[in-house]
Amino acid sequence: MTRRAPLALLSLLVPLVATAGSLTIKGSDTMVILNQRWAEAFMKKNPSVKVQVTGGGSGTGIAALLNGQTELAAASRPMKDAEKAKLKAPPVELAVAKDGVSFFVNEKNPVTALTADQLKSIYLGDVTNWKDVGGPDAPIIVYSRESSSGTYVFVKEHLLQNADFGAGAQTLPGTAAVVNAVSKDKNGIGYGGAAYGKGTRELKVKTGATEVAPTKENVKSGAYPLSRDLFFYAREQPKGDALAFIDFCLSEEGQALVEKVGYFRVK
Amino acid sequence: MDARSLGSSFAPREAREAPGLGGPSRWRQRREKLVEAVVTLVAFLGIAALALILVFVAKEALPLFLDTEAMKEVSLSKLFLPQVVREGRPPAFVWQPVSEVPKVSLVPLLLGTLKTTVVALVLALPVGMASALFVAEFAPRRLRVWLKPVVELLAGIPSVVLGFFALMVLASALQALTGAPVRLNALVAGVGLALAIVPVVFTVSEDALSAVPSSYREASLALGATRWETAFKVVLPAATPGLVAASLLALGRAVGETMIVLMASGNAALVSASLFDSTRSMSATIAAEMGEVVVGSPHYSLLFLIGVLLFALTFVLNTAAAAWVRYLNRRVGVAT
Numbered sequence A: 001m002t003r004r005a006p007l008a009l010l011s012l013l014v015p016l017v018a019t020a021g022s023l024t025i026k027g028s029d030t031m032v033i034l035n036q037r038w039a040e041a042f043m044k045k046n047p048s049v050k051v052q053v054t055g056g057g058s059g060t061g062i063a064a065l066l067n068g069q070t071e072l073a074a075a076s077r078p079m080k081d082a083e084k085a086k087l088k089a090p091p092v093e094l095a096v097a098k099d100g101v102s103f104f105v106n107e108k109n110p111v112t113a114l115t116a117d118q119l120k121s122i123y124l125g126d127v128t129n130w131k132d133v134g135g136p137d138a139p140i141i142v143y144s145r146e147s148s149s150g151t152y153v154f155v156k157e158h159l160l161q162n163a164d165f166g167a168g169a170q171t172l173p174g175t176a177a178v179v180n181a182v183s184k185d186k187n188g189i190g191y192g193g194a195a196y197g198k199g200t201r202e203l204k205v206k207t208g209a210t211e212v213a214p215t216k217e218n219v220k221s222g223a224y225p226l227s228r229d230l231f232f233y234a235r236e237q238p239k240g241d242a243l244a245f246i247d248f249c250l251s252e253e254g255q256a257l258v259e260k261v262g263y264f265r266v267k
Numbered sequence B: 001m002d003a004r005s006l007g008s009s010f011a012p013r014e015a016r017e018a019p020g021l022g023g024p025s026r027w028r029q030r031r032e033k034l035v036e037a038v039v040t041l042v043a044f045l046g047i048a049a050l051a052l053i054l055v056f057v058a059k060e061a062l063p064l065f066l067d068t069e070a071m072k073e074v075s076l077s078k079l080f081l082p083q084v085v086r087e088g089r090p091p092a093f094v095w096q097p098v099s100e101v102p103k104v105s106l107v108p109l110l111l112g113t114l115k116t117t118v119v120a121l122v123l124a125l126p127v128g129m130a131s132a133l134f135v136a137e138f139a140p141r142r143l144r145v146w147l148k149p150v151v152e153l154l155a156g157i158p159s160v161v162l163g164f165f166a167l168m169v170l171a172s173a174l175q176a177l178t179g180a181p182v183r184l185n186a187l188v189a190g191v192g193l194a195l196a197i198v199p200v201v202f203t204v205s206e207d208a209l210s211a212v213p214s215s216y217r218e219a220s221l222a223l224g225a226t227r228w229e230t231a232f233k234v235v236l237p238a239a240t241p242g243l244v245a246a247s248l249l250a251l252g253r254a255v256g257e258t259m260i261v262l263m264a265s266g267n268a269a270l271v272s273a274s275l276f277d278s279t280r281s282m283s284a285t286i287a288a289e290m291g292e293v294v295v296g297s298p299h300y301s302l303l304f305l306i307g308v309l310l311f312a313l314t315f316v317l318n319t320a321a322a323a324w325v326r327y328l329n330r331r332v333g334v335a336t
Helices: A004-020 A032-045 A058-066 A116-124 A150-158 A175-184 A216-221 A241-250 A252-261 B002-020 B024-061 B068-073 B076-080 B107-138 B141-154 B159-178 B186-210 B214-222 B227-238 B240-256 B259-264 B282-292 B298-332
Strands: A022-027 A050-054 A072-075 A092-100 A102-106 A113-115 A141-145 A170-172 A188-192 A200-202 A204-207 A210-212 A227-234
Touching: A022 A058, A022 A241, A032 A050, A032 A241, A032 A252, A058 A072, A058 A227, A072 A241, A092 A216, A092 A241, A092 A252, A102 A175, A113 A116, A116 A141, A116 A204, A141 A150, A141 A175, A150 A188, A170 A175, A175 A188, A175 A200, A175 B159, A227 A241, A241 A252, B024 B298, B068 B298, B107 B141, B107 B186, B107 B227, B107 B240, B107 B282, B141 B186, B159 B186, B159 B259, B186 B240, B186 B259, B214 B227, B227 B240, B240 B298, B259 B282, B282 B298
Parallel strands: A022 A050, A022 A072, A113 A204, A141 A170, A141 A188
Antiparallel strands: A072 A227, A092 A227, A102 A188, A102 A200, A204 A210
16 A cells, blocks of 8 residues: 555646656667666656656657657667758757677686777687687687677677677676676676676777777777767757756766766766 | 265265255255356366467467568578578578578577477486485385475475576586586586476376385285385386376476576577587577567567477477376376
8 A cells, every 4th residue: 555655646746747848758778778767867856847768779769759759869879861861950969878888708818908800700700719819729608698688789780780690609698697607717708788797807999009998988088999879869959848858967967877877978 | 986886875865855855955056066167167267278378379479471571581491491691601590580681590499499308308307216216115204204395395496596506506517527618508508407307207206106006015025026126117117107297297397497598508599419519498589589579570479489389399298298198007007
């Protein structure tokens, strides 16, 4: 009974709030949890505004924006030119967070840095021995995530350019399982969001002569190649509730939530 | 025979009382009828639920054979025959349903289920049955009264706990033992599965062995056979139907078990005969991919098709098992 009371109260409040002001955000599944956290915190501060968050994918969100079905579209990729062409005026683009993926190996593995191309051929299953990438003569045991994971999609799109993972890549349920497996497997390599664990070491990514570690600063500055911006799109310069919401997302409090959810700050 | 003759001796009195007397007696008859109806209803509800589940699962898989969009992505030849997946490579069986060009071969998944199941049964059946034989025939009475409940308690361990144990401890131990390059493989998953199955095999086998009439043992011992000879040559054959039932129950559990395999097998959909390679089972595939699949997409229907296959597999196995047990029962002449 006590658990029902707040629900009952909420259902009483909803009609009032909805009339006061509402804002819809639709799009990227990667950003759904982040958007929800933002919306919850924002609504706590501004009880008169109702923020509605739905997923469906970046493409779905952008399509809804073009049709005028949503005020803001959340996208984990920049808008395509073909999509922009459907609008009379260019849309307003705003990077609100950053998403990055780090690769890690067992701490006993002497390899400290790989190029993006080397990582790609490892995950495609073309390179199967550590000696081909400057390591010891040992097989590479490749750990990956299930296809339902956002990180899986990020690696597939960003690193593999949409090619398929090699058949030998083992898919584990959860980043924790990958970290655990790599920490126990001296020939293992795995990837995850901002997740590192005992017994594993992050790999730096080589671009030319420089090696870039997946640190907060490098992701923020864009120096780390395996990162991407997460965007909000609007048809025109946002005002009113939408502007207040975006300001909140970019505020210190909003950016702290970004880190809490597991992504990186833009500010 | 006994029961029927007992029943018939009561029957005349019941028949005599029923029409004449009202009140309590008729009330009792009505109550009997009601109870019978309720029990029948419950039994049919169970069957109906099973049928409805099958209908639902099959309905979700149906678009694969009706929808033109889905038929482009999935066809029988794509499901079961090798396909060219990368330019310039020989055709192969590949499971990559999330892809620009989805590859949907079920062969690696069937093979994965087969490998883990075989490993689990090869380990669990002898262990489970031997321990059942020990408890039923050789263990002192005092040991027996606590051995059986303890083993049955093992059956209650959630499979996710066993899976975690297999992932963390068993995998490292087996890798140290076998020197396999891949830490999570079919062997680890099979051993993990065996842990879940041994208690099942043990319980059912022990019941079957205990149900063998003691007159069999007495006759055997009286003829001069030792306890070992009695156990192996008299009790074990007499309990065969029960042991077969235990094996098939174990088989069904091994085929359907999800969490242990998902956690301990590495889930790489490889076509290889080696037990030391990572493997991906049908049940683990459903569990891993159902979470984020687009409802109504070919991939979604495909996962339900795997469900139908698993369902059909268990159904066929169970039906065959029931028929076999009936046949053995008639031959051995022991009720279990």
